[in-house]
Amino acid sequence: MRKTPLESWIRDKIACNAGELLTRDRIEAYQxxxxxxxxxxxxxxxxFYRASLAGVDGRKLEDFRTFSEVPFTTSDDIRSDGLKMLCTSQDEIERVVTLQTSGTTGESKRLFFTAEDLELTVDFFRHGMATMVEPGATVIIFLPGERPDSVGDLLSRGLVRLGVKPVVRGPVRDLAAERAEILRHASPCLVGIPTQILALARGDAGKTIPSGWVKSVLLSTDYVPAAIEQELVRLWGCRVFTHYGMTETGLGGGVECEACDGYHLREADLYTEIIDPETGRPLPDGTPGEVVFTTLTRQGMPLLRYRTGDLARILPTPCLCGTVLKRLGRVQGRIAATLPLQQGFTIGMAALDEALFPIAGVLNFSAEVSENDGQDQLHICLQVCDGEEERVARMIVATLFQNEALAPLFQQKVLTVGSVTFNREGWSSNGTVKRQIRDSRFK
Ligand SMILES: [Zn+2]
Known part of the structure; x- marks a missing residue:
């Protein structure tokens, strides 16, 4: 097994002396x-930071424990004070990414990047992708890529440096057209949003792409259901890698190595902590909590102790690939995507994903919890393969009632199943809107 190519990349960035090995001590001193x-x-x-860091003396940050006293930055800070977080003049900003949020305020988040900030991401993509493609290969990118400096464009530029041919298609809209595109390139690597790649592979029409044709797939988003990964391996016989990142991490964040067991992070550009979401205290490796990161090299809009809302842990054991880099374990869902129910129970989108995506024919779904006479009701709206509505509808309730994580909610009667409906058109997504359960109670 090859060691993650990120290790030698990070070693060079940290400017170790020739022949010097990268060690945890070296990484931590640099960070x-x-x-x-x-x-x-x-x-x-x-x-913004002049005010929020008024009580912090940067020179007195002796260790990571002292650093953990620096105040957090949140999504709300970016929404309300984004411009005040800028550390360069607006002339130096090369790209502004506007994120529509699903929050109730409807206000969008804007993130600012200089050309140097974007260059760091291109460089990360170049090295991170070396795990799954060799020079001369073709990568079909099903991510937004029309605009200069969009994620698809940055990835494309990184791949060109690697000697790989990028084909930018944008988010999947027309399944037949994209399947034809995949068949135009021998053993391609695909990069895309999990539900959209699943839709390309599933159903009778999906069989137009024979098993073995697609060599590897990189699923890119904050949270990848294991059920989707397993189904792609089963249908296509390809290797499936996942990437963890969001606009705030500079689009790229961390990527799996050949061991496919946790994300190796951009440790020269990002310092990652896991905190207790209730108390804000840092948690030791191995304990799950909220992912918090600080940018180490960002010029336009640095983020200090940014709370991602994602739940994960740093894996406590070394990776099989033999690197000294840390691994962030699979993201287990989002704090905001977990709805409280009666008797202290909760329900999250991740649990629904793992329960419903294994059902053959399911391509995507949305979920909503409403209240009827004091009883919480779960409604599911599905996109399925043609002609599969009746069969899937029959399976949904049985699956929910048998699922280990969800069954107790129905047995204890804290939740009932409301409607099961279908959306033929599906949902378009550019990958930035996070999947979550809609909460229409208490209105
Ligand atoms: Zn590894």
Whole structure:
């Protein structure tokens, strides 16, 4: 098994001496130095951080414990004070990414990147993709790529440097057209949004792509249902890798190596912590909590201790690939995507994903919890393969009642199944809107 190519990349970025091995001590000394620089830079250049870091002396950040006293930054801060978080003039901003949020306020989040910030991402893509493609290969990108500096464009530029041919198609809309495109290229690698790649592979029409044709798939989003990964391996016989990232991490965040067991992170550009979402205290490796990261090299809009809302843990054992880089375990869902129910129970989108995606014919679904006479009801709306509505409808209730994680909710009568409906058109997504259960109670 090859070691993750991110290790030698990070080693060079940290500027180890020739022949010097990368060690955890070396990475941590570098990260601490960069954290001090980032705190000083943000406080000097941005009105937002000048206020929020008023009590923090960057030079006195002796260790990671002292750093854990630095205040968090949140999505709401970006929404309300985004411009004040800028550390450069607006002229130096090369790309602004506007994220529509599913929150009730409807206000969007804007993130600002300089050309240097984007270059770091292109470089990450170039090295991260070396795990799954060789020079001369073709990568079909089903991510937004029309605009210069969009995620598809940055990935494309990284691949060209690797000697790989990128074909940018954008998010999947026309399944037949995209299946034909896949068949035009021998043993391609595909990059896309999990539900959209699943839709290309499932159903009778999906069989137009024979098993073995697609060599590898990279599923890119914050949270990848294991059920989708397993189904792609079963249908296509391909290797499936996953990428963890969001606009805030600079689009790229971390990617799996050949061991396919956790994300190796951009440790030269990001410092990652796992915290207790209730108390805000840092948690030791191995304990699940909220993912928090600090940018170490971002110029336009650095983010200090940014709360992602994602639940995961740092895997406590070394990776089989033999790297010294840490691994972030599979994201187990989002805090905001977990709805409280009666008697202390909760329900999250991740549990529904793992229960419903294994049902043959299911391509995508949305979920909603409403209230009827004091009783919480779950409604599911599905996109399925042609002609599969009746069969899938019959299976949904049985599956929910038998699922290990969900069955107790129905047995304890904290939840009942409301409607099961179908959406023939499906849902279009550019991958930035996170899948979550709609909560229409208490209105
Ligand atoms: Zn590894």
């Amino acid at each position: 601490l130095e960069k954290l001090r620089e980032t705190v000083a830079y943000a406080r000097r250049m941005s009105p």
